[in-house]
Structures are given as C-alpha cells and as structure tokens.
Amino acid sequence: MRLDQMYQEIILDHYRNPHHRGLREPFEAEVHHVNPTCGDEVTLRVHLEGAGPEAKVLDVSYDAQGCSISQAATSVLTDLVLNKTVGEAFEKHQAFLELMQGRGQVEPDEDVLEDGIAFAGVAKYPARVKCALLGWMAFKDAVARVES
Amino acid sequence: MTSTSLDVAAIRKDFPILHRTIRDGKPLVYLDSGATSQRPVQVMDAERHYLETSNAAVHRSSHQLAEEANDAYEGARAKIAALVGVGIDEVVFTKNATESINLVAYAMSNASVAGPESERFKLGPGDVIVTTELEHHANLVPWQELCRRTGATLKWFGVTDDGRLDLSDIDELITENTKLVAFTHQSNVTGAITPVREIVEKAQSVGALTVLDACQSVPHMPVDFMRLGVDFAAFSGHKMLGPSGVGVLYGRHSLLAAMPPFITGGSMIEIVKMEGSTYAPPPARFEAGVPMTSQVIGLGAAVDYLNALGMENISAHEHALTEAAIAALREIPGVSIVGPVDAVDRGASVAFTIEGIHPHDIGQVLDDQGVEVRVGHHCAWPLHRRLNIPASVRATFYLYNDLDDVTALAKAVVEAKKFFGV
Numbered sequence: 373m374r375l376d377q378m379y380q381e382i383i384l385d386h387y388r389n390p391h392h393r394g395l396r397e398p399f400e401a402e403v404h405h406v407n408p409t410c411g412d413e414v415t416l417r418v419h420l421e422g423a424g425p426e427a428k429v430l431d432v433s434y435d436a437q438g439c440s441i442s443q444a445a446t447s448v449l450t451d452l453v454l455n456k457t458v459g460e461a462f463e464k465h466q467a468f469l470e471l472m473q474g475r476g477q478v479e480p481d482e483d484v485l486e487d488g489i490a491f492a493g494v495a496k497y498p499a500r501v502k503c504a505l506l507g508w509m510a511f512k513d514a515v516a517r518v519e520s
Numbered sequence: 521m522t523s524t525s526l527d528v529a530a531i532r533k534d535f536p537i538l539h540r541t542i543r544d545g546k547p548l549v550y551l552d553s554g555a556t557s558q559r560p561v562q563v564m565d566a567e568r569h570y571l572e573t574s575n576a577a578v579h580r581s582s583h584q585l586a587e588e589a590n591d592a593y594e595g596a597r598a599k600i601a602a603l604v605g606v607g608i609d610e611v612v613f614t615k616n617a618t619e620s621i622n623l624v625a626y627a628m629s630n631a632s633v634a635g636p637e638s639e640r641f642k643l644g645p646g647d648v649i650v651t652t653e654l655e656h657h658a659n660l661v662p663w664q665e666l667c668r669r670t671g672a673t674l675k676w677f678g679v680t681d682d683g684r685l686d687l688s689d690i691d692e693l694i695t696e697n698t699k700l701v702a703f704t705h706q707s708n709v710t711g712a713i714t715p716v717r718e719i720v721e722k723a724q725s726v727g728a729l730t731v732l733d734a735c736q737s738v739p740h741m742p743v744d745f746m747r748l749g750v751d752f753a754a755f756s757g758h759k760m761l762g763p764s765g766v767g768v769l770y771g772r773h774s775l776l777a778a779m780p781p782f783i784t785g786g787s788m789i790e791i792v793k794m795e796g797s798t799y800a801p802p803p804a805r806f807e808a809g810v811p812m813t814s815q816v817i818g819l820g821a822a823v824d825y826l827n828a829l830g831m832e833n834i835s836a837h838e839h840a841l842t843e844a845a846i847a848a849l850r851e852i853p854g855v856s857i858v859g860p861v862d863a864v865d866r867g868a869s870v871a872f873t874i875e876g877i878h879p880h881d882i883g884q885v886l887d888d889q890g891v892e893v894r895v896g897h898h899c900a901w902p903l904h905r906r907l908n909i910p911a912s913v914r915a916t917f918y919l920y921n922d923l924d925d926v927t928a929l930a931k932a933v934v935e936a937k938k939f940f941g942v
Contacts, residue, residue: 374543375888375939379881384940410880410896411904411911437910439880440940503880 377493378500379440386444386487391451396433401517405510407502412438414446416510420518425459427518432511441491441500446507448487458515464488465508472501525833528922534560534825535920546890549928554708554736554869554916555894556758559822563761566821567814577810579787593813596820597803600768603823603831604734604753605744610776612769612803613811617735618658620754620769621702623806624731625662626782628700632670638780641729643699645671650693650701650728652677652685653906656708657899659733659754663702672699679906683710683859690722698728705737705753709900709914710859711842711869713737720749729775735759739826739918740867741835745770760826762819765812776802783808834919838868841917841926845870848930854942855933858912868917871898874933876942879911885936886913891928 395402399417406413419431432450436443452468453461467484468491476496480489494500532538535558542548550558574588594608601611614620631641643649649663653676667674675693678686685703694701701723706713716732723730732753737743739760745753752775757766771779781788781799785808790798799805826834843863849855849872858871874882883895894914897904904911915929 375885378884379939411901412880413910439878441880497884500880500884 374493374496378497380490380493382487382490383440383444383494386447387440390443390447392432392454393435393447394433395435396431399431399433401514403510403514403517405506405513407438407442407506410439410503412436412442412503412506414438414442414507414510416446416507416514418511418514418518420458420515423519425457425462427458429453429456429458429461429515434507434510436507438506439500439503441494441503442506445488445491445504446510448491449507449511452486452488453511461515462512465512468508469505471495472504526829526837526919528837528920531560531829531920534562536561538920542890542892543888546888549889549891549925549932551891551893551915551917551921551925551929553739553759553918553921554898554914556764557739557761557918558920559761559763559818560825562825563763563818563821567763567818570814570817575814578813579804580810589813592817592820593811596816596823599820599823603743603827604738604755604770605746606770607773609801609803610770610773612771612776612806613816614754614767614769614806615765615812616758616767617733617754617756618662618767620752620767621658621731621733622662623769623782624752624771624779625666627779629666629669630780630782634780638778640775640778641780643667643670643672646697647672647699648675648695648697649673650675650677650698650703652703653679653902654683654685654707654710654712655702655704655900655902656733656735657901658735659702659704659731660902663700677703679903681907682712682861683707683903683907684712685714687715687718690719694719694722694726694728696726698723698726700729700731702731702733704733704735705743706740706867706869707859707900707903708736708869709871709898709903709912711736711867711871712860713865713867715865716748716750724749734770736867736869740831740838742831751775757815757819757822760819760822762822763812763815766815766819769806771802771806773802776806781805781808785809829919837919838917839863841921841923842866842868842870844923844926845915845917845929848926849933852930852933852937854937858907858909869914870916871912871914873909873912874937874942877936877940879913881940882913882933882936885939886929886932889928889932889935891932893929 414436576585576589631638732750738755753770758764788808854875879895
C-alpha cells in the first residue's frame with residue numbers, strides 16, 4: 373500500500389517525538405516560514421560558530437505547527453546538520469532536495485541522509501514535497517541571514 | 521442510493537470523470553466541488569460545438585462567423601442574467617470571481633483619483649470599508665489593498681464559535697462613514713449562509729455600496745440578486761459546472777454606468793483620439809480585449825443544465841447530504857465540525873478536524889481511499905485563526921454526490937484514525 377511507503381515508521385516516530393524541538397538561545401538568526409497553501413508554519417533559529425562554509429552549526433532550534441511530514445522532516449534536519457559545518461549541511465540539503473524532487477525515482481544514500489531516506493515515499497506525492505521542505509528552506513534562509 | 525429530489529444515478533452518467541478510479545483502483549468520491557466542480561458532457565460539448573462551427577472574435581468583425589459567435593456569447597449572457605434575476609446589461613464577464621471583485625476594487629481606486637463624475641465611488645481617509653472575518657481571501661485582500669491605496673480604513677464583522685457571522689455590532693460597524701460592505705453569501709468553509717437582507721438594509725440606510733461574494737451560493741441554490749438588493753456580486757463559472765477562465769460580476773446598472781473602467785483597451789471604448797478616449801456603456805466598458813468566448817458559452821450550457829434540474833431541487837438535495845454528513849461525522853469520536861452543526865441556513869460545505877491528526881495527513885489517507893477532499897485553510901486563513909485551528913479538512917457536496925459518498929467519507933475518516941492510531 374502506497375500510504376505505508378509514505379508514512380514510514382521513522383517519519384511517524386519523528387512526528388510523535390520530534391528531536392531538538394523548542395526555541396533556544398543563543399542564536400544569530402531567526403526566520404519564520406509558512407506554507408501559504410496549507411498554513412503550516414515554522415519559526416527556526418540557527419546558532420553558528422565561525423563564518424563561510426566552514427562555520428559550524430552548533431544549534432538549530434524551532435517551533436512549528438504542521439502535518440506529520442513537515443514536522444518529521446524538520447526533526448530529521450536537526451539530526452543531520454547539528455555539529456556539522458555549513459558546507460556539509462548544505463550538501464545534505466542538496467541531497468534531500470534531489471530526493472524530494474525525484475518523483476520517487478531517486479535512490480537515497482543512507483550515509484548522507486540517515487533517517488531522511490524515509491522520505492523517499494513522500495516524493496511520489498508532489499503536493500506533499502513542500503511539506504517536507506518547509507524546515508529545510510527555513511534553515512537555508514536562516515544560515516544565509518547569519519552570513520549576510 | 522438516492523437521497524432526495526435528484527436522480528443522481530442519471531446525473532452521474534453526464535460526468536465521465538466520476539467513473540474513473542483513484543490510487544490503485546479506488547472509485548472516485550469527489551468531495552471538492554467547493555474548489556471546482558466537475559463538468560457534464562453537455563458543457564464540454566457546447567464548447568466544442570461552438571469551436572467547431574462558429575468560432576470568431578466577438579464584438580469586432582461583421583462576417584457570418586462573428587455574427588454567430590456574438591449571438592452565442594450574448595445568448596449565454598442572457599441565460600446567466602436570468603439565472604440570478606438581473607438585467608442582461610448588468611452581467612460582466614471576467615476571468616474568475618477574484619477578478620470580478622478586483623474589478624470593483626480597482627474601479628473605486630481609479631475613481632478615487634478621478635474628477636467629480638466619479639464621486640459615488642471615491643474613497644479617502646476617514647472612509648470605511650467593512651468586510652468579515654469569514655471571507656475567502658478574494659473578498660478580503662482586494663479591500664485591504666484598496667484601503668492601502670486610498671487611505672480608507674478596513675473594519676470587519678467577527679465570527680461566532682460555530683462559524684457564523686456575528687452581526688451583533690452591525691450598528692457600530694456600518695455607519696455614515698462606511699462606503700462599502702463586502703461579504704460572502706455562504707462561507708466556503710463553515711457553510712454558514714449570511715442573512716444578506718439584514719446587512720443590505722443597514723448598508724443602504726447609510727448609503728454604502730454592497731458587494732456579495734456569491735461563489736458558494738449561485739451554484740447551489742436559487743439566488744436573486746435583485747431581490748437581495750446587493751449592488752455588486754461575484755461568482756465563478758467553474759464552481760457551477762462551467763469552464764474555468766470565466767467569472768461573472770453583477771453590477772446594478774446605474775452603478776456600472778457611472779463607474780470608471782478597470783482594464784482598458786480594445787472593445788471597451790466609445791471614441792478614441794490621441795488626446796484621450798471615452799468609454800462604451802456597460803457591460804462592454806468592463807470587458808476589454810477579446811473575451812473568453814467558448815468558456816462563456818460553456819457556462820451558458822451549465823446554466824441550462826442547472827435549470828433543467830432546478831435550483832430548488834439541487835438545494836434540497838445538498839441539504840439532505842449536509843445533514844447526513846454532519847450526523848455521520850459527529851458519530852465518530854474525535855471529529856469536530858468546523859461550522860454550524862445544525863443544517864439551518866447552511867450550505868453543503870462540511871469542514872472538520874480530527875483530534876490528534878493534522879488535516880494534511882487526514883487528507884492523504886482519504887485520498888488513498890479515493891475520497892478527494894480539500895485540506896488546509898481553504899483561502900480563509902483569518903477564519904481558521906479565529907477558530908484557533910491551523911487548518912481543516914473540507915468536504916463539499918454537489919448535485920452529483922449521493923449518500924454513498926457520505927458513507928465513503930465517514931468510512932475513510934475512521935480509516936484515517938486507525939492509520940494514525942488515534
């Protein structure tokens with residue numbers, strides 16, 4: 373059943389018990405992103421050390437409301453980027469973006485995306501792709517703001 | 521299973537799309553007509569017939585094809601005018617209802633910087649536009665923008681906990697400063713039907729114009745704008761079995777005749793000189809450029825289809841489905857109806873939430889069962905904010921739905937609860 377492919381147990385686990393949730397200090401940038409078609413929202417903060425691609429992601433904290441896909445994707449994001457460099461984090465973002473835009477045709481690399489591979493089934497539902505990307509777009513925006 | 525006054529089995533034969541399947545062979549249960557309705561073969565045939573026999577640019581050439589195209593286009597206008605009880609010259613074709621409302625907003629905007637001839641439509645600081653918290657964004661954002669451009673102030677009616685308009689402060693909201701009152705005939709979320717006459721009488725008593733969003737009423741029940749007394753009204757073709765790309769603006773003739781144009785150019789003019797131009801009388805003044813001809817003709821065929829069934833019958837049928845849907849959903853623990861739970865003064869939009877499952881996730885499970893509903897805020901974000909919910913699931917019923925669809929909806933909702941373990 374395709375529904376089970378979409379709602380992998382990993383996704384539901386992250387949804388029910390989101391990682392690193394809550395807004396914390398310190399942070400250098402805070403952004404608020406919405407999905408205007410459905411009303412899902414995320415407020416996301418980043419705390420970086422250093423500058424450029426070598427800057428280290430010391431914290432990503434967030435407050436969000438939305439569907440299981442958007443909530444779980446943001447939770448997975450934090451696992452993937454915390455204590456990585458910005459360059460590494462953006463590589464993961466790129467890999468996740470390619471997976472989500474692949475219409476289910478992209479084979480995800482577990483070494484890069486870890487729990488993120490569970491979203492392969494979501495990519496078959498184009499209307500839900502933006503749910504999965506909401507937190508990632510916010511993260512990218514927040515990092516860009518720190519750097520500017 | 522048939523429910524009431526309509527022979528749904530016969531009707532469904534006219535809608536080929538209703539016979540396809542969804543997601544690995546599930547029969548399609550289409551409950552999203554509030555977003556867009558499906559089209560019967562009669563509408564598609566009318567468009568095709570026109571294109572195969574008489575297609576030409578209307579109101580331009582004088583050859584035989586153009587003559588036939590004009591007749592078909594104007595014939596459709598007459599049918600649409602008759603459906604809503606107004607004069608033929610009071611019907612303006614637009615791209616959609618959103619454009620209809622924007623047409624009025626921009627005409628008033630243009631009037632606000634024009635000479636004394638446009639006094640009736642001028643707005644400035646101190647003037648008030650009144651709308652409601654129940655509105656679709658299409659009947660809110662244009663007024664916010666008009667206020668921003670002119671310095672007028674926007675005020676709004678609130679909403680009761682069960683999703684009806686709260687008119688208790690009507691005397692404070694609609695005063696002699698009020699220039700325009702814009703409100704929906706029926707909420708596209710809660711289904712609540714507005715007591716139009718009460719608002720119109722109050723607006724008229726202070727000389728304010730009224731704009732009615734009739735997108736969710738005209739397709740579903742008998743509507744007579746003349747009797748309602750509104751000055752302007754907007755509705756969409758694609759929500760009433762017609763094609764997309766055509767909307768309607770009704771405007772009281774004396775107002776349309778005095779109102780400055782919004783979009784200017786070909787076919788809306790009277791005399792054009794290099795120094796300046798004068799404009800055609802309505803409705804031509806508001807239909808610049810070659811219009812969406814086959815779509816208008818398709819909409820005319822949709823009106824024929826609705827008339828053949830009878831708007832009273834359609835309304836009664838939907839009423840029965842609404843009652844059944846509310847009852848079936850309320851039996852399921854954890855389901856809350858967003859809107860009135862009694863079917864009094866209420867149309868066939870049944871929105872709901874389920875405790876513990878986000879509407880998007882509910883919609884996904886419903887879709888997996890072939891049940892196509894809308895999830896999100898349905899372009900009524902302030903309403904959802906007022907009701908303290910981020911989003912909702914919305915099932916909307918139409919003349920081709922029956923009690924089996926209600927059963928399928930309830931069954932899919934139970935399935936969604938099971939899937940997410942709530």
